[in-house]
Amino acid sequence: MAVSLSKGGNVSLSKEAPGLKDVVIGLGWDTRSTDGQDFDLDASLFLLKEDEKVRNDSDFIFYNNKKSSDGSVEHLGDNLTGEGAGDDEQIKVNLEGVPQDVQKLSVGVTIHEADSRSQNFGMVSNAFIRVMNGVDNSEIARYDLSEDASTETAMLFGEVYRNKGEWKFKAIGQGFSGGLGPMARNYGVNA
Amino acid sequence: MKQFNRGQKSKLADLTPATDLTVGLDLQASGSPTFDISCFGVDAEGKLSDDRYFVFFNQKASPKGEVRQLGPRDGDAESFEVHLSNLPPKIQRLVFTATLDGAGTMSQVSRGHLRLLSNGSEVARFPFTGSDFSQEKAVIVGEIYRKDVWRFAAVGQGFNGGLSALLEHFGGQEVAEDAAPPPPPAPPPAPKVNISKVTLDKKGDKQVVDLSKRGGDRPIHINLNWDASAGRRGGGFFGFGGSSAPDLDLGCMYRLKNGDSGVIQALGGNFGARDRSPFIFLDKDDRSGKASDGENLYLHRPQEIDLVMVFAFIYGGASDFTSVGGRMAITDGSGDQILIQLNSPDRNRNFCAISTVRASGSSVEITKEEQYFRGHKEADGRYGFGFRWTAGSK
Known part of the structure; x- marks a missing residue:
């Protein structure tokens, strides 16, 4: 039974799924039901050190850099419209392969061309982030953002982080002004 | 009074402790087109499973008066009286819509708003203009809905297909006024809504x-x-x-x-x-x-x-x-x-x-x-x- 988190809540992945090695982070939202331009949402992940910065630019995993240099984190592709059931974008993480100096994997979602399309997260329905066991894709934890999303065009959805020898997941749901560029620069990426 | 942008949401309790509210809508447009302003009371799936909760010009009130269309008042082209705590649990969402009757699109709207009033004083306002739209002929302006608690969302999204598309969105269908189209092979059990005048x-x-x-x-x-x-x-x-x-x-x-x-x-x-x-x-x-x-x-x-x-x-x-x-x-x-x-x-x-x-x-x-x-x-x-x-x- 998956744990459903609210904004700010966290859960120990290691306790919920003992022996956990690989996780799949799934992100989803509903395709636009009204007329107008599609919602094209992009997921990205930052491998962060203790100081909340990337070690280098290749720790910024997104549609143009789908795999971390050590291969532990892999973005499985971009969905342009939100069509299809279940996850719209997935990021696969081999927890054991995550380098020791990486403390946290922070997952953000941005709306592509949000300004020119006059879109924001409040217009997107049923956005969620979930963490699944890579062995059988069983869901360990889920966070449904819909009521925490408002006029933001970029949002941190959640983070997977080390805590006293365990891996934990935290529901963030926090807006970030600007978009993908400012978000990346905030984490020390030369974007 | 809180001002809302498109996409913005809030818990109703953060705006007002009241659950007896007045919802006022107004749209001004060049050429003075006619706007039909309606309220759809829909279920958890967003469907109009009980068409008695579609409050519009041919049905001015829901069964127990939980939603009642009051007509123009206080500067609004249309207003509704809503009593949220009286709504049956199956009604999860009140969706307020505006539909253009006749030619034109929502992009012609020079200004419009949806506002919530409690005891006559305004507690929330969502202003919008035609620049928020392009070819839409029907728009969902805003929603009051339950998710753990009552909430309000400024929506401002719509449909080029007008009222028919809106009804389809809510799982209903328009009753044809004249020639009945041939029935589809397996007609879905959709509530019929008579919108003819x-x-x-x-x-x-x-x-x-x-x-x-x-x-x-x-x-x-x-x-x-x-x-x-x-x-x-x-x-x-x-x-x-x-x-x-x-x-x-x-x-x-x-x-x-x-x-x-x-x-x-x-x-x-x-x-x-x-x-x-x-x-x-x-x-x-x-x-x-x-x-x-x-x-x-x-x-x-x-x-x-x-x-x-x-x-x-x-x-x-x-x-x-x-x-x-x-x-x-x-x-x-x-x-x-x-x-x-x-x-x-x-x-x-x-x-x-x-x-x-x-x-x-x-x-x-x-x-x-x-x-x-x-x-x-x-x-x-x-x-x-x-x-x-x-x-x-x-």
Whole structure:
């Protein structure tokens, strides 16, 4: 039974799924039901050190850099419209392969061309982030953002982080002004 | 008071502790198109599984009055009274929508808003303009919904397909007014929603209004509207002129059962009276068609009418009825509406007898006339009121 988190809540992945090695982070939202331009949402992940910065630019995993240099984190592709059931974008993480100096994997979602399309997260329905066991894709934890999303065009959805020898997941749901560029620069990426 | 942007959401409790609210909507647009403003009470799946919770011009209230359409008030084109705590659990979401009736798109909206009021004071406002839209003909303006607690969202998204697309979105379907389409092989069990208004199409078409129905003590409301942009385009030899909006005057000739008779119209300043004979009242003179609600005549005591002939004539801005797109909506005390389009105008005559109202017993018969005349006197000759006519001006 998956744990459903609210904004700010966290859960120990290691306790919920003992022996956990690989996780799949799934992100989803509903395709636009009204007329107008599609919602094209992009997921990205930052491998962060203790100081909340990337070690280098290749720790910024997104549609143009789908795999971390050590291969532990892999973005499985971009969905342009939100069509299809279940996850719209997935990021696969081999927890054991995550380098020791990486403390946290922070997952953000941005709306592509949000300004020119006059879109924001409040217009997107049923956005969620979930963490699944890579062995059988069983869901360990889920966070449904819909009521925490408002006029933001970029949002941190959640983070997977080390805590006293365990891996934990935290529901963030926090807006970030600007978009993908400012978000990346905030984490020390030369974007 | 909190101002909302499109996409913005809030817990209702952060705006007001009240759950008895008034929701007011207003839309202003060039050409004064007609907007139908409705409320869909939908279930957890966003579907209209109980069409008694579709509150609109043909159904003014939900079964227990949890949602009630109040009509224009306090500067809003439409307002609703909602009692959230009385709603049954299956109704999870009240969706407030605006639909353009006729030509045009939502991008023409010059300004609009949805606001929430609690005990008469505004607690939230979502302003929007046509630049938020492109080809939409129906929009979901805002929603009040349950998710653990009651919440409010400023939506501002819509459908190019208008009311039909909106109904489809909520899992309903429009009842065809005329030819029924062949049934699909496996018709889905969708609630049917009757959105048709009674239209008096041809001269002589009649509709009987039962005054003994609920709300029978409310006045019969006669509204005349027309296209402001459809005026005579100027120009001329020396480049004078330009365009001027047509100025139509609504009025009526009446004869009551007690023998009182007269003419009510802006010309000569005879606006009638609500609370004394003739109990017929003309609310204003819209000289340009810019007021979105046109001109309005109220029959406060329809049962005392022997004969009322409702007319319109062109005071200026157009030479005849061919370009003005004149239309009349007659709403009885219980909210049922009868529409009359002026669809066979006469190029040489600027006075139109649009309809007649005759009372008998507890019912009133409304007949489409659409007869064109050269003026009041000629029309009077046809309907036999027998007035003495002299020229006048406003």
